[in-house]
Amino acid sequence: xxxxxxxPKLSRDDLELxxxxxxxxxxxxxxxxxxxxxxxxxxxxxxxCDRLGVDTPIEAIVWAVRRGMI
Numbered sequence: 001x002x003x004x005x006x007x008p009k010l011s012r013d014d015l016e017l018x019x020x021x022x023x024x025x026x027x028x029x030x031x032x033x034x035x036x037x038x039x040x041x042x043x044x045x046x047x048x049c050d051r052l053g054v055d056t057p058i059e060a061i062v063w064a065v066r067r068g069m070i
Contacts, residue, residue, distance in 0.1 A: 007067060008051045017044060019070045022061045 013034070020030045027045075031038040045057050054060050064070045 007069075010048075010064070010069065013044070014048050015064070015070055017041065017048065018057075018061050018064045021045075021057055022065065022070055 016034065017030065020033055025033070027038050027041050031041045034041065036044075045060070049055065049057065049060050052060050052063050054063055061070070
């Protein structure tokens with residue numbers, strides 16, 4: 001069983017990024033909401049996936065949902 005201490009540290013921005021994507025927003029819409037460029041959204045998302053050990057943003061969203069983070 002996974003415990004809270006087993007989770008990689010996710011920032012408030014990481015969780016907001018995943019929450020917005022889980023809500024069905026496009027990368028362009030996420031970038032506008034977070035007031036960052038779309039390129040930065042893509043870069044942060046790739047880094048987040050790498051940290052979580054998943055291959056796709058969908059897997060990152062599922063990872064966070066299963067752990068009650070979003």
